[in-house]
Amino acid sequence: MYRPMRFSEIVGQEVVVKLIKSALIHDKLSRSIILHGPSGVGKTTIARLIAAWYVCTQRTNDDICGKCEMCKAIQNDSLIDVLEFDAASNTSVEDMREILNQCNYAPQYSSNKIFIIDEAHMLSRNAISALLKTLEETADHIRFILVTTEIDKISNPIRSRCLCIQMQSIKPSEITMHLNALPNIKIDELAIKLLINLSNGSMREVLSIVEQASILSDTVDMNILTQILSFANDSSVEDLMQKIVTGDFVGVFDLLQLILQENVSLLSVLNQLIQLCREKILHALNASVKEKLLINLIDLNKLYFSSTKIAFFSEFITIGLTEIAYKNKAD
């Protein structure tokens, strides 16, 4: 997946980027910072961009170049002045000591040596003590960028020694703008809505689905998305339909909770229900059954179109489907 190579390529995070850039320009960025916030919103990316700021050979006051040898080396994790440490896979104090030992060697390409500690909440207690000690004792040219999704798990002594920068989920309007501006791919309005709903503000999630979709087609619509997203199996959809038409509204509610646990999007379940209902109508032999199914189809469609317009559709669809079943019971 393409990782932004300059600050200007970051989607959203306007305030954070402004703050960081302004601090960098005036050489006032705190020596130790913590970037925290939800998953897939650009934390690791920004940590690397900050590191690149110190070494980029063609930096302007506004941004790094993203393509000089130094910028490239950071992107490939091959610059010895920047050490990236994944705390999720190196939790022990020995791992930490080994990396902190690098503080003893002077930087080669700029006046800074930068440690990026990703998933910092995973560090063991001893590893944290070693880090704290280093934060206190090391020379000014050592910089730490801690990255985490779980700021609550970072101890107070560490937090109080760092500048904590909170990153936000990417807003629907920002996702829409970015997707509309992508070259070589056209994503239709409904597909963008579905992507926004599914991603929960994670740009990584959005881009990974778009990347998969782009392999299948250069125009992405609901049809393409439904081919790659995970769906409920046919028998649960059949079961759900049965419960809806027989008015078993409690059963509908319970089954939807089970489906949600499988990480299936209720919007795609609704889509599947609509297809199934159509089929049943085509094959209905009895006029009153057909009539009832048609009324259900109208309700399902209405629910579908209202759901694509709101961010938190799971609850909305659960209640909507339960209501359609309840109406069938009353009839």
Ligand SMILES: Nc1ncnc2c1ncn2[C@@H]1O[C@H](COP(=O)(O)OP(=O)(O)OP(=O)(O)O)[C@@H](O)[C@H]1O
């Ligand atoms: N704000 C953003 N703008 C543009 N692309 C982004 C943004 N956030 C994430 N991405 C995309 O998602 C990928 C992963 O982003 P990154 O590793 O920076 O996220 P993260 O916040 O560190 O997530 P995690 O907490 O899960 O590690 C990037 O390579 C990029 O393609």
Ligand SMILES: [Mg+2]
């Ligand atoms: Mg990360």
Ligand SMILES: [Zn+2]
């Ligand atoms: Zn550069």
